[in-house]
Amino acid sequence: MLHGIKDLRVENVETPEIQQGEVLVKVKAATTCGTDLKIYQRGYTDKIIQLPTVFGHEWAGNVEQTSPELEWPTKGMRVRAGNSAPCMHCTMCQKGKYNLCENMIWLWGAYAEYIKIPQRMVLVNTQEIPEHVSYAEAAITEPLACVLHGNEQVNPKLGDKIAIIGAGPIGLLHLLVAKKNGAEKAVMIDLINERLDFARKIGADETINAGNEDVVERIHQLTGGYGADVVIEAIGSPATWEQALRLVRKGGTVLEFGGCPQGTEIKVNTEVLHYGETTIMGAFHATPLHFRKALNLISSRTIDVRPLITKTMKLEEINEAFQTLSTSKTEIKIAITP
Numbered sequence: 001m002l003h004g005i006k007d008l009r010v011e012n013v014e015t016p017e018i019q020q021g022e023v024l025v026k027v028k029a030a031t032t033c034g035t036d037l038k039i040y041q042r043g044y045t046d047k048i049i050q051l052p053t054v055f056g057h058e059w060a061g062n063v064e065q066t067s068p069e070l071e072w073p074t075k076g077m078r079v080r081a082g083n084s085a086p087c088m089h090c091t092m093c094q095k096g097k098y099n100l101c102e103n104m105i106w107l108w109g110a111y112a113e114y115i116k117i118p119q120r121m122v123l124v125n126t127q128e129i130p131e132h133v134s135y136a137e138a139a140i141t142e143p144l145a146c147v148l149h150g151n152e153q154v155n156p157k158l159g160d161k162i163a164i165i166g167a168g169p170i171g172l173l174h175l176l177v178a179k180k181n182g183a184e185k186a187v188m189i190d191l192i193n194e195r196l197d198f199a200r201k202i203g204a205d206e207t208i209n210a211g212n213e214d215v216v217e218r219i220h221q222l223t224g225g226y227g228a229d230v231v232i233e234a235i236g237s238p239a240t241w242e243q244a245l246r247l248v249r250k251g252g253t254v255l256e257f258g259g260c261p262q263g264t265e266i267k268v269n270t271e272v273l274h275y276g277e278t279t280i281m282g283a284f285h286a287t288p289l290h291f292r293k294a295l296n297l298i299s300s301r302t303i304d305v306r307p308l309i310t311k312t313m314k315l316e317e318i319n320e321a322f323q324t325l326s327t328s329k330t331e332i333k334i335a336i337t338p
């Protein structure tokens with residue numbers, strides 16, 4: 001249970017009871033996520049999470065019990081679901097912007113023995129996991145879905161030079177996707193050398209340590225003086241949102257992907273926007289279609305997420321897991337198992 005900032009407690013809670021159309025799942029693996037760490041370290045918008053609450057949102061497991069009228073999924077089936085389900089009837093859903101649904105339901109509670117999938121989520125955002133895919137791999141469907149949505153916003157072209165700010169789990173997923181999309185050059189920017197080394201191992205062509213190199217100058221050197229075709233911010237800080245705008249070429253696109261603290265603003269140079277014809281895109285979350293696509297890409301290993309799972313820890317060790325994530329330079333995602 002998360003009670004407040006950095007106040008995570010292992011407690012006995014009731015096993016959720018299922019109602020009509022719902023499914024109870026025994027969690028086999030949950031993966032830690034930058035969003036979880038952010039919520040743990042600084043709290044989050046109460047539109048999405050209210051404390052105290054069970055916590056964690058990337059998970060996979062076995063169907064333990066289903067509501068009798070459901071034909072699918074069946075008991076024992078390996079599934080993943082959520083962490084969201086749009087209503088399909090609000091104005092945003094009618095426009096096909098399911099990720100911006102006005103009545104979105106969210107599911108928390110991956111760091112637990114059991115999790116209950118709400119009726120709407122059973123219908124629109126639950127998938128069976130193929131036999132050869134591990135539970136921890138399947139849990140990564142959620143962040144990959146978000147990355148696929150962000151990627152579609154930008155629509156990068158074969159041969160683009162792509163700069164990614166932030167070599168955390170999300171930045172690294174963007175890197176895997178960028179390389180599959182045929183980026184000519186993928187440049188990873190971070191402050192931690194260990195993370196940059198990791199990025200190189202999984203496909204980054206160049207890395208820049210923003211702590212001891214001039215990022216703007218290096219990006220210009222690496223792109224023939226023009227700047228990157230696409231810049232992706234994957235940290236969630238106004239300073240790096242602004243930095244992204246200094247790294248993009250004329251006519252290029254900036255994807256501001258990382259969510260910044262509530263109430264923050266950035267400055268945009270009007271000349272960059274006008275004479276440089278910069279496109280600035282935001283991206284929030286994902287649609288049910290992206291979740292399906294993400295699991296398919298994980299299953300086919302088109303996007304191999306296995307290297308991102310750097311450690312496995314037990315549910316009782318959840319506090320240690322978050323302390324590790326707060327300080328470690330090498331752990332990317334920790335799989336939490338029962």
Ligand SMILES: [Zn+2]
Pocket residue numbers: 033034035036057058142143
């Ligand atoms: Zn996540």
Ligand SMILES: [Zn+2]
Pocket residue numbers: 086087088089090091092093094100101102103104
């Ligand atoms: Zn809706």
